[in-house]
């Protein structure tokens with residue numbers, strides 16, 4: 001009897017994920033980040049900006065008394081483009097699995113498309129290129145829409161890609177406060193992916209905040225070139241990198257009437273903290 005209770009206790013403990021901090025970037029420098037220099041045409045989204053590594057577009061500043069990474073979009077003629085902006089990706093990929101939490105002030109306004117997201121390095125994995133490789137969009141926001149969005153992309157290689165939830169069900173089920181810093185997070189696990197607003201890890205546990213959406217692994221898949229599904233929970237069982245960017249224009253925002261006129265530049269996304277937490281390799285796994 002004592003032994004049975006002991007085993008039950010271990011099972012109960014093992015059902016609660018626990019997290020260990022492996023990155024806590026408060027932007028003393030940009031050593032964890034690569035500045036992605038590229039024309040908007042290479043984004044795959046018909047974006048209107050050129051991403052530069054200029055200190056006018058990507059820089060560290062003191063904001064609210066803290067260091068922050070600022071990605072600033074400007075009206076500027078550059079390489080045939082009318083706007084410049086900033087995009088960074090993590091030097092190394094992380095995971096698979098864990099809790100990714102980013103504290104940022106996200107701008108709203110015409111033509112703006114700020115994003116906090118995860119993608120395998122070079123947009124490909126053992127499953128192929130986008131979207132067979134998967135994409136985890138923690139937070140995207142367009143134009144003056146009050147809703148933010150959290151979305152998974154997966155399925156076959158473009159144009160056979162799929163997403164979940166479909167729009168507009170990928171919208172936050174509440175009105176976010178865009179004028180102040182908030183935490184945008186994802187709890188990425190083998191059996192589910194949960195998106196969080198204003199949650200934090202305290203004593204190894206997800207604490208506070210609002211659950212935006214909980215997605216079971218039964219909703220995602222990755223297809224090989226014959227259209228057959230890979231086994232397991234592909235494509236979300238490979239390492240992904242973190243990407244932070246502020247796009248101007250692009251197919252999606254410019255499909256919204258009025259969004260891409262009177263572009264609201266200059267604009268900036270301000271990122272105070274990027275945290276990566278791995279699942280604790282617990283003694284309670286049996």
Ligand SMILES: *[C@@H]1O[C@H](CO)[C@@H](O)[C@H](O)[C@H]1NC(C)=O
Pocket residue numbers: 021024026
């Ligand atoms: C992250 O760094 C900040 C600033 O140094 C500190 O206040 C905070 O406690 C750190 N968090 C973790 C999880 O280490």
Ligand SMILES: *[C@@H]1O[C@H](CO)[C@@H](O)[C@H](O)[C@H]1NC(C)=O
Pocket residue numbers: 048080081082
């Ligand atoms: C820049 O603006 C001009 C004038 O509106 C437009 O014709 C051109 O396509 C724009 N360039 C890009 C790269 O968006």
